[in-house]
Amino acid sequence: xxxxxxxxxxxxxxxxxxxxxxxxxxxxVGLTGTKYGCGVAACGACTVHxxxxxxxxxxxxxSEVKAGQNILTIEGLSPDSSHALQxxxxxxxxxxxxxCQSGQxxxxxxxxxxxxKPTDDEIAAEMTNICRCGTYNRVRxxxxxxxxxxx
Amino acid sequence: MTVHFKPxxxxxxxxxxxxxxxxxxxxxxxxxxxxxxxxxxxxVNAWVVVKPDDTVVIRIAxxxxxxxxxxxxxxxxxxxxxxxxxxxxxxxPTPGQNLARKRVWGNFSTAGSRGIRESQDYVRKGGAAxxxxxxxxxxxxxxxxxxxxxxxxGVITHVGSGRSVTYGKVAEAAGRxxxxxxxxxxxxxxxxxxxxxxxxxxxxxxxxxxxxxxIDMKLPGMLNAAIRDCPIFGGKLKSxxxxxxxxxxxxxxxxxVGDTGVAVxxxxxxxxxxxxxxxxxxxxxxPNAKLSSAAIAETLxxxxxxxxxxxxxxxxxxxxxxxxxxxxxxATYSFPYQHHATMEPMNATARWTPEQCEVWTATQNAEAxxxxxxxxxxxxxxxxxxxxxxxxxxxxxxxxxxDFVRQAVLIAREMPGTPVKLxxxxxxDMLHGRYHPITMAKMTGALDASGNLVGxxxxxxxxxxxxxxxxxxxxxxxxxxxxxxxxxxGAEGVFGYxxxxxxxxxxxxxxxxPPGFWRGVxxxxxxxxxxxxxxxxxxAAGKDPLEFRRAMLGKSPKHLAVLNAVxxxxxxxxxxxxxxxxxxxxxxGYGSYVAxxxxxxxxxxxxxxxxxxxxxxxxxxxxxxxxxxAQIEGSFAYGLSAALHGEITILDGKVxxxxxxxxxxxRMAEMPRVExxxxxxxxxxxxxxxxxxxxxxxxxxxxxxxxxGKRLRNMPIKTEDLxxx
Numbered sequence: 001x002x003x004x005x006x007x008x009x010x011x012x013x014x015x016x017x018x019x020x021x022x023x024x025x026x027x028x029v030g031l032t033g034t035k036y037g038c039g040v041a042a043c044g045a046c047t048v049h050x051x052x053x054x055x056x057x058x059x060x061x062x063s064e065v066k067a068g069q070n071i072l073t074i075e076g077l078s079p080d081s082s083h084a085l086q087x088x089x090x091x092x093x094x095x096x097x098x099x100c101q102s103g104q105x106x107x108x109x110x111x112x113x114x115x116x117k118p119t120d121d122e123i124a125a126e127m128t129n130i131c132r133c134g135t136y137n138r139v140r141x142x143x144x145x146x147x148x149x150x151x
Numbered sequence: 152m153t154v155h156f157k158p159x160x161x162x163x164x165x166x167x168x169x170x171x172x173x174x175x176x177x178x179x180x181x182x183x184x185x186x187x188x189x190x191x192x193x194x195v196n197a198w199v200v201v202k203p204d205d206t207v208v209i210r211i212a213x214x215x216x217x218x219x220x221x222x223x224x225x226x227x228x229x230x231x232x233x234x235x236x237x238x239x240x241x242x243x244p245t246p247g248q249n250l251a252r253k254r255v256w257g258n259f260s261t262a263g264s265r266g267i268r269e270s271q272d273y274v275r276k277g278g279a280a281x282x283x284x285x286x287x288x289x290x291x292x293x294x295x296x297x298x299x300x301x302x303x304x305g306v307i308t309h310v311g312s313g314r315s316v317t318y319g320k321v322a323e324a325a326g327r328x329x330x331x332x333x334x335x336x337x338x339x340x341x342x343x344x345x346x347x348x349x350x351x352x353x354x355x356x357x358x359x360x361x362x363x364x365x366i367d368m369k370l371p372g373m374l375n376a377a378i379r380d381c382p383i384f385g386g387k388l389k390s391x392x393x394x395x396x397x398x399x400x401x402x403x404x405x406x407x408v409g410d411t412g413v414a415v416x417x418x419x420x421x422x423x424x425x426x427x428x429x430x431x432x433x434x435x436x437x438p439n440a441k442l443s444s445a446a447i448a449e450t451l452x453x454x455x456x457x458x459x460x461x462x463x464x465x466x467x468x469x470x471x472x473x474x475x476x477x478x479x480x481x482a483t484y485s486f487p488y489q490h491h492a493t494m495e496p497m498n499a500t501a502r503w504t505p506e507q508c509e510v511w512t513a514t515q516n517a518e519a520x521x522x523x524x525x526x527x528x529x530x531x532x533x534x535x536x537x538x539x540x541x542x543x544x545x546x547x548x549x550x551x552x553x554d555f556v557r558q559a560v561l562i563a564r565e566m567p568g569t570p571v572k573l574x575x576x577x578x579x580d581m582l583h584g585r586y587h588p589i590t591m592a593k594m595t596g597a598l599d600a601s602g603n604l605v606g607x608x609x610x611x612x613x614x615x616x617x618x619x620x621x622x623x624x625x626x627x628x629x630x631x632x633x634x635x636x637x638x639x640x641g642a643e644g645v646f647g648y649x650x651x652x653x654x655x656x657x658x659x660x661x662x663x664x665p666p667g668f669w670r671g672v673x674x675x676x677x678x679x680x681x682x683x684x685x686x687x688x689x690x691a692a693g694k695d696p697l698e699f700r701r702a703m704l705g706k707s708p709k710h711l712a713v714l715n716a717v718x719x720x721x722x723x724x725x726x727x728x729x730x731x732x733x734x735x736x737x738x739x740g741y742g743s744y745v746a747x748x749x750x751x752x753x754x755x756x757x758x759x760x761x762x763x764x765x766x767x768x769x770x771x772x773x774x775x776x777x778x779x780x781a782q783i784e785g786s787f788a789y790g791l792s793a794a795l796h797g798e799i800t801i802l803d804g805k806v807x808x809x810x811x812x813x814x815x816x817x818r819m820a821e822m823p824r825v826e827x828x829x830x831x832x833x834x835x836x837x838x839x840x841x842x843x844x845x846x847x848x849x850x851x852x853x854x855x856x857x858x859x860g861k862r863l864r865n866m867p868i869k870t871e872d873l874x875x876x
Contacts, residue, residue: 015419015421016422016425019421027419027421028419031360032360032363032364032367032369033360033361035364035366035495035543036366036496036574036577037494037495037496037577038577039810040577040810040811040812042810042811042812043494043811045494073360074359075360075361077359078359081355086359089358090350090354093350093351093354093777095217095351095353095354095357096219096781097216097217097493097495097541097542097543097544097545098217098353098354098356098357098362098541098543099364099494099495099543099544100494101357101358102360105358124819127819128818128819129819130494130811130818131494131788132494132546132789132816133217133788133789134784134785134786134788134789135781135784135785135788136818136819136822137784137822137824137825138781140819
């Protein structure tokens with residue numbers, strides 16, 4: 001049994017050590033807000049935070065998560081969708097299909113935690129998550145709003 | 152979005168039989184079993200349910216895949232219903248329920264930008280009829296004429312006495328009334344819910360992980376499956392060595408799937424995939440084992456000059472015009488295969504028993520998914536149903552083929568009674584797409600001494616989607632859809648330019664690569680070929696691209712209006728910022744008129760930066776302007792992704808690209824600013840989800856030509872072709 005701390009709760013899971021964290025979260029922990037998109041850390045749909053760092057969970061073997069590290073998923077970003085980014089996302093009606101948006105939000109939350117007032121170039125450099133619906137401009141606008149910066 | 156899962160259809164079937172025999176309006180979409188069905192809130196009609204707490208449930212036949220149709224259709228029904236928008240929710244009926252009720256909800260297909268334009272009439276009437284029935288029920292209760300009652304925001308008021316009642320209180324009585332035939336509809340100028348930039352109804356769950364997508368489906372006792380289908384088109388499964396993986400963790404069964412695939416069923420998907428990766432498989436490579444992109448290109452090239460071709464649009468005598476021209480311009484273009492690359496890979500959950508089969512999936516056409524499931528299940532249609540779950544993108548992939556549903560049902564048949572969720576890996580998804588068809592075009596233009604276009608021959612060569620997906624749709628062998636946007640008339644897509652001698656024809660060449668409907672479909676290459684070549688002709692005639700177009704659009708005022716709108720807003724004819732160049736494009740498709748002006752900069756190393764897009768659309772009517780803007784923005788992301796990166800190539804009978812590392816797509820850093828002009832002129836209903844994609848690539852290619860003097864005629868744009876250092 002592996003012990004993981006997910007959204008503040010310690011969970012015991014039965015998974016092979018090479019299982020990607022993504023699939024442990026989705027299938028053993030039962031949190032499906034984190035999405036599978038590519039399996040090779042190319043698209044960012046699986047982004048979670050590990051001790052605050054945005055991490056593409058599809059390519060991280062669960063055995064590499066160290067005991068006591070805090071894993072934060074979209075379900076734990078805020079208790080009631082009250083994170084400034086979630087509110088800004090709602091204001092800008094950002095999601096279309098929405099499949100990538102968990103990853104977009106988690107990437108954006110890590111960005112703002114590290115850089116509270118990012119420039120547009122800094123946003124584009126950090127926000128490399130793929131969105132096939134093409135919500136990029138609204139994602140950027142929502143990040144700006146949450147950060148209190150104008151483009 | 153409320154989705155009701157029900158473990159059995161028996162309650163539903165019994166309920167629908169009773170309904171058919173008796174009440175016409177008393178039908179309830181069932182919840183779990185008969186008891187739940189009996190306690191379900193009353194239907195006013197097929198489109199509208201009002202719960203006792205005044206919550207309004209609007210039934211949505213088309214599907215939401217990000218394009219906003221769910222919210223737009225709810226706005227249309229709520230407008231006529233005079234509903235309180237804050238109390239509106241939605242739900243999907245199943246295709247089985249639709250069949251049982253003689254297709255009361257009409258067509259479920261959500262493709263061709265049809266979601267709103269082809270159902271707005273009966274959806275609005277559904278809302279209007281429900282309102283009239285609710286008002287009548289209140290009037291009956293009060294013993295007053297319905298004409299003395301008003302409905303507003305879900306409340307009915309008797310004008311004379313001031314008495315009022317909410318919809319929820321009279322819904323049950325309303326459902327027993329006879330439905331009015333052909334209820335009158337509001338003039339769109341009086342709309343207060345439709346036409347407004349309302350927020351989408353389906354956002355909240357997408358911000359906290361609670362939105363359930365098809366890939367998130369969970370059922371008690373469910374197993375998971377990973378599949379590998381023969382990666383070589385036309386190949387088959389020869390053998391596999393199940394013994395090598397059967398003892399791996401979680402593995403339950405290794406099964407053959409039809410003639411071409413093998414799947415591992417395990418307790419979790421990751422364990423199924425791990426075992427599949429370790430499974431020795433031998434393929435019968437079939438007749439295409441040596442097929443390559445180069446060979447496909449040769450097949451198409453032959454079509455460019457072939458004698459036989461299907462004629463799509465013809466006027467005058469183009470041969471004579473070319474023979475007598477002061478100047479003849481020729482160019483050959485090509486457009487490669489593209490992959491949809493929906494963010495959510497194909498997947499479906501199925502449960503099969505000898506008595507019934509249920510499927511839960513993300514589909515753009517649940518009725519087609521049901522037809523596929525029925526065939527795979529080997530059961531009568533009334534014993535099968537498909538439950539719609541949210542789509543992580545569609546773009547045409549989930550309407551082109553329900554191969555994933557077929558596979559899921561075949562796999563579930565190996566485990567009777569146990570639900571099995573099949574998920575394709577990204578690699579499986581990329582290797583088994585329904586690709587944007589490959590085409591080429593040979594363009595020949597005849598200019599007179601004044602630089603007027605007097606003759607145009609557009610010879611298309613390439614793949615027909617219908618020939619593969621729906622051969623019954625061919626007309627004496629011709630695929631009319633290959634001429635999208637190039638037709639001489641009709642409501643879908645009219646060739647706007649006045650050219651006295653015109654021939655547009657198509658030499659069908661169908662390589663054995665499965666084609667599909669890819670956002671914009673054949674409009675993509677047709678607009679690219681035509682609009683880039685029009686710029687080439689303008690250049691050859693020594694004319695400004697805007698003036699050259701204007702001169703040919705005198706009899707196409709709606710085409711002209713969107714073109715003028717983008718030219719004006721973009722500042723065409725005024726200097727662009729230093730190093731920035733502009734390109735124009737216009738087209739008509741899916742009933743809408745669209746145009747774009749792109750501003751680009753081409754660096755010395757050949758890299759292209761698209762800085763700004765000004766895009767206009769006239770879709771006739773607009774149901775939600777901020778969602779139309781979102782679709783326009785998104786269409787440029789999708790279209791520019793294809794222009795800048797998209798190319799699926801074939802080697803040894805198989806797709807060479809397997810993931811986003813080899814099939815790059817546009818990301819935020821490459822996304823231009825998109826300024827939208829939404830200019831509905833009324834009188835018709837055009838589509839929104841696709842049309843502006845048509846003008847994305849040609850506007851950019853025309854701007855690149857303006858910037859560099861180099862005319863790129865093959866997609867995608869390649870940096871090395873533009874390098875100056």
